[in-house]
Amino acid sequence: MNTVYEKPTVNVHGDLLMVEHITERINSEKDYNKDIIDNIIKNSENSDLSKIRLFKFSEYEKLGFPVWKRAKLNGFDPKNYKKINIKTNLPLINTESAGIEAMEILGVYDFEGADRKFVLMSDAFFNSGFYINGKDYNNKEIVINYDLNENIIENTIIKMPENTNLRIIRIINGTKNDGFKNNVLRGVLEKNSSLTIINVNILGENDINIDNEFFDLKENSSLNIFDLHISGKISSPHIVVRFSEKNAKANIKPYFLGYGNTVTDMLYLMRFYGKDTFGSINGKGVLKDTAKSVFRGFLDLKKGAKEATADESEYTLVLSEKARAEAIPSLLVDENEVNAAHAASVGTINEDKLYYLMTRGFSTEEAKKLISMAIFEPFIDEIEQLHPETAEVIRNVIISKI
Amino acid sequence: MSVLFEIKNLKAKIVEDGRMILNGVNLTINEGEVHAIMGPNGSGKSTLANVIMGSSKYEITEGDILFRGESILGLSTDKRAKLGIFMSFQAPEEINGVKMRQFLMNSYRNIHENDDSTALKISRNITSFAETVSMDNEFLDRYVNTGFSGGEKKKSEILQMGLLNPYITILDEIDSGLDVDALRIVAESINKFKTAQMGVIMITHYQRILNLVEPDFVHVYSNGQIIKTGDFQLAKDIEENGYSIVKELAGLTADGE
Numbered sequence A: 001m002n003t004v005y006e007k008p009t010v011n012v013h014g015d016l017l018m019v020e021h022i023t024e025r026i027n028s029e030k031d032y033n034k035d036i037i038d039n040i041i042k043n044s045e046n047s048d049l050s051k052i053r054l055f056k057f058s059e060y061e062k063l064g065f066p067v068w069k070r071a072k073l074n075g076f077d078p079k080n081y082k083k084i085n086i087k088t089n090l091p092l093i094n095t096e097s098a099g100i101e102a103m104e105i106l107g108v109y110d111f112e113g114a115d116r117k118f119v120l121m122s123d124a125f126f127n128s129g130f131y132i133n134g135k136d137y138n139n140k141e142i143v144i145n146y147d148l149n150e151n152i153i154e155n156t157i158i159k160m161p162e163n164t165n166l167r168i169i170r171i172i173n174g175t176k177n178d179g180f181k182n183n184v185l186r187g188v189l190e191k192n193s194s195l196t197i198i199n200v201n202i203l204g205e206n207d208i209n210i211d212n213e214f215f216d217l218k219e220n221s222s223l224n225i226f227d228l229h230i231s232g233k234i235s236s237p238h239i240v241v242r243f244s245e246k247n248a249k250a251n252i253k254p255y256f257l258g259y260g261n262t263v264t265d266m267l268y269l270m271r272f273y274g275k276d277t278f279g280s281i282n283g284k285g286v287l288k289d290t291a292k293s294v295f296r297g298f299l300d301l302k303k304g305a306k307e308a309t310a311d312e313s314e315y316t317l318v319l320s321e322k323a324r325a326e327a328i329p330s331l332l333v334d335e336n337e338v339n340a341a342h343a344a345s346v347g348t349i350n351e352d353k354l355y356y357l358m359t360r361g362f363s364t365e366e367a368k369k370l371i372s373m374a375i376f377e378p379f380i381d382e383i384e385q386l387h388p389e390t391a392e393v394i395r396n397v398i399i400s401k402i
Numbered sequence B: 001m002s003v004l005f006e007i008k009n010l011k012a013k014i015v016e017d018g019r020m021i022l023n024g025v026n027l028t029i030n031e032g033e034v035h036a037i038m039g040p041n042g043s044g045k046s047t048l049a050n051v052i053m054g055s056s057k058y059e060i061t062e063g064d065i066l067f068r069g070e071s072i073l074g075l076s077t078d079k080r081a082k083l084g085i086f087m088s089f090q091a092p093e094e095i096n097g098v099k100m101r102q103f104l105m106n107s108y109r110n111i112h113e114n115d116d117s118t119a120l121k122i123s124r125n126i127t128s129f130a131e132t133v134s135m136d137n138e139f140l141d142r143y144v145n146t147g148f149s150g151g152e153k154k155k156s157e158i159l160q161m162g163l164l165n166p167y168i169t170i171l172d173e174i175d176s177g178l179d180v181d182a183l184r185i186v187a188e189s190i191n192k193f194k195t196a197q198m199g200v201i202m203i204t205h206y207q208r209i210l211n212l213v214e215p216d217f218v219h220v221y222s223n224g225q226i227i228k229t230g231d232f233q234l235a236k237d238i239e240e241n242g243y244s245i246v247k248e249l250a251g252l253t254a255d256g257e
């Protein structure tokens, strides 16, 4: 079986030579070791999975934890390992007891993720995660509630067979301490299937949340991701979408609110192989205090992706002089017959709008709040159509934090 | 009739470049009066309106603005709005992401802090004011002025005048960019919304709206000053002779100095 591996940087791309960045790494004395993996395997009845775990561990043990300058991660000490339970609205199959179909996906699809070490951590040591097959939940809605008071190492696999349709809402509730969640999610969308994922990451200011997601889109399938990040010492989504067949469509809407000393470090990569594919990344965020955001949006159109449409936009509203927004949009085009556009900008509160609101009796502070809230409102409105309770949760959190 | 609003020898400059725009404006408004201010483009009419509202783009160098005998110069824009001073914008701002109905509701609450009407009642009022200005209800579910045509924005401003029911209403070129039908609707709405307690300053470039909303006073404005005050007839003269009358008058003042 061929494996599929995607990573954001490419050594040689046309005549453009990109020098691959070497990540500095620090080994942790508390890192998960062979004893832990042996113990997991001893208690497992899933021999295919155990093989995969061991294989992933062989790569894992060679790597230290990364140093991320932008996100101020200086290596990492994993927390005590234990198995956990996650609340869901419908009964789901745990990845631990998933069958051959899931193992195939796990074996075939691999990627770099926010960092390889974290991808491998979830692959080798996952203590939670689900195998979701779209045919078991066709036209349904799955709501998963994560509580960061648990040390969550998730490994989730989603298979969307032909003509299935599913919506998944993943709500991550942060802590007042130093919660940790690391995730690997692989999704395969077969012909004519449709998947919507609403990621609601509501973190505490000391929580770390690393979310690696990889989707493979077959013919005429459709993927919609709403990706909300509120706060977090580090909230780091790394979402890769591979348009492998014609007419596949994907929209990603990243939204973020940073305050205090939090860092939102985002990467969205869309890689187009199929003809007539359509992908868009439209992000918006608000930063307060000394918060920081890094937004990487990569559109990569490969030869053969004729008439593909790729579009990306990002806007960050910065409310404080000490907040830092960085946008790194990138467009790589190997194919001539494509439509592609990207734009990124950073702005402050528009003085004319502020003044207009003040003539209607809003104080400076109220007007600023309103304008900041307005960034999220179209996003919340859209979620309201899909899942009113979630929209309400999001609205209340943002109002209280903005 | 009592004095509601006074502008006394008001002089102001643009903060950014220090240019003087208002060069000594004097105006007294009593309850129930409609004052038209007519002047050529660039004469500083919008600047006068914005200085009254307390825009931070301008700095007052001399003079005073009194509301019921008290200076408002120390008040921020929102405080002036809360006193009951309202301005409709020549070019209203679009605020994407803020729903029109919610914005109107909050504006009403801001300005009528002591009114304990229920949200339902205010919402109903909003709907009925929208009907008065013949604005489709659907606009109330849109974001503030976002994607509105020029005419729709002006209707939205007049709706706000009606809803907020201020003591001083400043209409800055409410007639510009309106077709005949929209102009009639806007004018009828102004007539409906103005009260015996309200003073109105109607800033305009053209006479046509004054045929529909009759002013008690017409002021000819040039180079940041009121250079002549008269009644409706003055507006008609300007309509017939154009702003050449302004040039003559301005010439006179210049010669007189």
Ligand SMILES: Nc1ncnc2c1ncn2[C@@H]1O[C@H](COP(=O)(O)OP(=O)(O)O)[C@@H](O)[C@H]1O
Pocket (backbone or CB within 6 Å): B014, B016, B021, B039, B040, B041, B042, B043, B044, B045, B046, B047, B048, B057
């Ligand atoms: N905020 C500003 N910045 C720079 N120039 C301004 C500003 N406001 C007004 N002006 C200038 O002041 C003059 C008067 O403008 P304005 O008050 O808009 O005139 P009117 O409304 O009569 O057409 C114009 O020359 C205009 O360009």
Ligand SMILES: [Mg+2]
Pocket (backbone or CB within 6 Å): B045, B046, B047, B090, B172, B173
């Ligand atoms: Mg003007």
